[in-house]
Amino acid sequence: QPFLAPALFFPPPAAFLSRSPAGTYRGTGSAASHVVVSLVRNYPNYLIINLDKLDYCASLKNLETVSEKENYKFIQGDICEPHFIKQLFETEKIDIVLHFAAQTHVDLSFWHALEFTYVNVYGTNVLVAAAHEANVEKFVYVSTDEVYGGSTDQEFDESSPKCPTNPYASSKAAAECFVQSYWERYQFPVVITRSSNVYGPHQYPEKVNNLSSVYPINERSLIVFLVCFIFHRPTNDLRYPMNSEKMHSLGWRPKVPWKEGIKKTIEWYKENFHNWKNAEKALEPFPVTEPFAQLNVP
Numbered sequence: 001q002p003f004l005a006p007a008l009f010f011p012p013p014a015a016f017l018s019r020s021p022a023g024t025y026r027g028t029g030s031a032a033s034h035v036v037v038s039l040v041r042n043y044p045n046y047l048i049i050n051l052d053k054l055d056y057c058a059s060l061k062n063l064e065t066v067s068e069k070e071n072y073k074f075i076q077g078d079i080c081e082p083h084f085i086k087q088l089f090e091t092e093k094i095d096i097v098l099h100f101a102a103q104t105h106v107d108l109s110f111w112h113a114l115e116f117t118y119v120n121v122y123g124t125n126v127l128v129a130a131a132h133e134a135n136v137e138k139f140v141y142v143s144t145d146e147v148y149g150g151s152t153d154q155e156f157d158e159s160s161p162k163c164p165t166n167p168y169a170s171s172k173a174a175a176e177c178f179v180q181s182y183w184e185r186y187q188f189p190v191v192i193t194r195s196s197n198v199y200g201p202h203q204y205p206e207k208v209n210n211l212s213s214v215y216p217i218n219e220r221s222l223i224v225f226l227v228c229f230i231f232h233r234p235t236n237d238l239r240y241p242m243n244s245e246k247m248h249s250l251g252w253r254p255k256v257p258w259k260e261g262i263k264k265t266i267e268w269y270k271e272n273f274h275n276w277k278n279a280e281k282a283l284e285p286f287p288v289t290e291p292f293a294q295l296n297v298p
């Protein structure tokens with residue numbers, strides 16, 4: 001059975017992992033960058049290949065601490081290009097794929113739904129098809145708890161029905177179906193994770209739900225701005241109450257308490273706000289940025 005579990009990830013990119021000489025991850029985005037750094041450090045016998053398009057939200061600064069390591073390789077590329085992806089699987093011996101790459105900003109997804117569908121659904125299909133053809137050992141698709149839609153009282157677990165309420169979550173839910181179909185049809189070993197939202201360093205500021213007011217930063221203004229910011233969205237899920245019993249029964253505990261974590265996060269953004277080009281643009285409630293210019297959808 002594919003394993004569907006809530007999981008925790010931190011922000012940045014996409015990655016592939018290959019064993020010596022290579023493994024592949026995709027990860028320059030916020031969540032994947034933390035995973036890539038940890039893998040490069042802890043698995044010196046694996047080559048960690050980080051494939052990323054370097055979209056507006058990506059920052060190679062997130063990977064500076066490992067960029068010179070022998071077991072790390074960065075490749076700039078687009079998961080929506082089937083020939084390039086096929087060639088990549090042919091030239092690198094890839095054992096495991098961790099698929100983080102996506103368009104991820106919910107607000108933008110209302111205005112650029114087609115781009116979200118294209119990258120998140122079509123791109124995922126390209127990747128899972130190529131991985132299957134290349135006989136990789138495992139394909140991990142990083143999805144989101146947002147596929148459940150919101151709830152104020154009912155808890156969600158992996159058996160809850162998907163009921164997405166915005167184009168981002170819908171595209172992630174649709175992509176899950178494609179990934180799962182490779183298990184159903186071929187018993188291709190796929191894993192789907194539905195992480196809750198994460199906070200912490202490395203995220204493009206649009207998701208830090210607007211640090212602009214925090215930009216002479218303090219915690220109260222962060223919370224106040226959170227309330228104002230989400231008010232602008234066409235629809236909003238109030239909560240994603242995830243059942244975390246299984247995770248806790250495995251011994252998982254948060255290592256950093258919220259109060260300490262949010263303080264460290266704010267400090268990090270004070271120091272690193274300009275790690276991205278045009279970071280200020282991310283602070284507009286509906287940032288209108290060039291990166292989302294219309295794509296030529298095939």
Ligand SMILES: NC(=O)c1ccc[n+]([C@@H]2O[C@H](COP(=O)([O-])OP(=O)(O)OC[C@H]3O[C@@H](n4cnc5c(N)ncnc54)[C@H](O)[C@@H]3O)[C@@H](O)[C@H]2O)c1
Binds near residue numbers: 056102
């Ligand atoms: N951040 C969260 O709180 C959170 C929560 C749940 C799930 N997730 C999932 O985790 C993954 C990573 O999220 P994130 O917040 O780090 O996102 P992010 O937007 O910070 O990073 C996404 C990365 O994907 C890359 N990318 C975009 N389109 C691409 C393409 N066509 N080809 C190659 N690379 C491409 C971007 O350059 C960027 O580096 C996403 O799949 C997201 O749905 C994130």
